[in-house]
Amino acid sequence: MPILACVIGGEFPGVLAAAQNGSEDAFAVLWRDGQPALLRYLRVAVPDAAEDVAGEVWVQVVRGLAGFRGDEQAWRAWLFTIARRRALDERRRRSRHPVAPLMDLPRDLEPRTPDAAGQAIDNLATEATLAAVASLPTQQAEVILLRVVAGLDTETVARIVGRSPGAVRVAAHRGLRRLGQIVTMTGV
């Protein structure tokens, strides 16, 4: 079982119920469980806006939390369904309002935020692998991330991406094969 997946386990129903009844600490448990996987998914889906989109996802989760029913797998499926929609919204928004390339900006307008240093990569292997996954065809990358990072099964991923389980298996298989080629060549 991946470290990121289903880490709450048997305590999930109690944690969820507490969060639904106003326990901020219980919500924090859900957040700590979901946020790292969410960020890794979004870093590939919307590389420049992963943290912003993740924040929007959690706002939407908070709004709908009281009405959520289901186990931990369903919870993750819900979380990543929201994330996927928000990522698609962000991509559409950017396609309508393209951002000027950084190189076109005057030097004094280049973004220099205190957070820039925080963008330093904590885990080189993870970042390098995410970059390799990002180079895959979109559908293959998405399926691999939803299976591996989100810890969802084939059927759940199929529902989220709106394809058949067979198509998801094929995409995952092709994506893994290609990812294997990339990491073998580049030594990621």
Added chain:
Amino acid sequence: MPNLPSSPRGSVPTIGDAACEALLAGNLPPADAERGMLPLAEAIAALTVAPSARELAGEPDARAAYRGGFTRPVRAPAREPPAREPSAQGPGGQATGVSACLFPCSASNSPWPPRWLLSWPPVA
């Protein structure tokens, strides 16, 4: 599809369905991977390493969003049954509905037994 040069780490073996599923489900750690599968197993493992401090740095913001946006589920109070007209269906009251259909006498204020029955059988 890019033309990938030959690898110094060897070629990628064909990934069978079982190995594919094991990788995706996180059930093929690098320690258990065959030599040819090792780079891929390491890559998959890298995707699922424990969260970094940076990935968890937004917790205060998330808590604030929860405090600001969470609304407790409002449970509708148990509904009282609608007030009913005082029923005349007490002792000697008026039956309605099915009972009125089955026992038409009881649906009217006709006395029981009816007069005609008191004089039954008719005297010749």
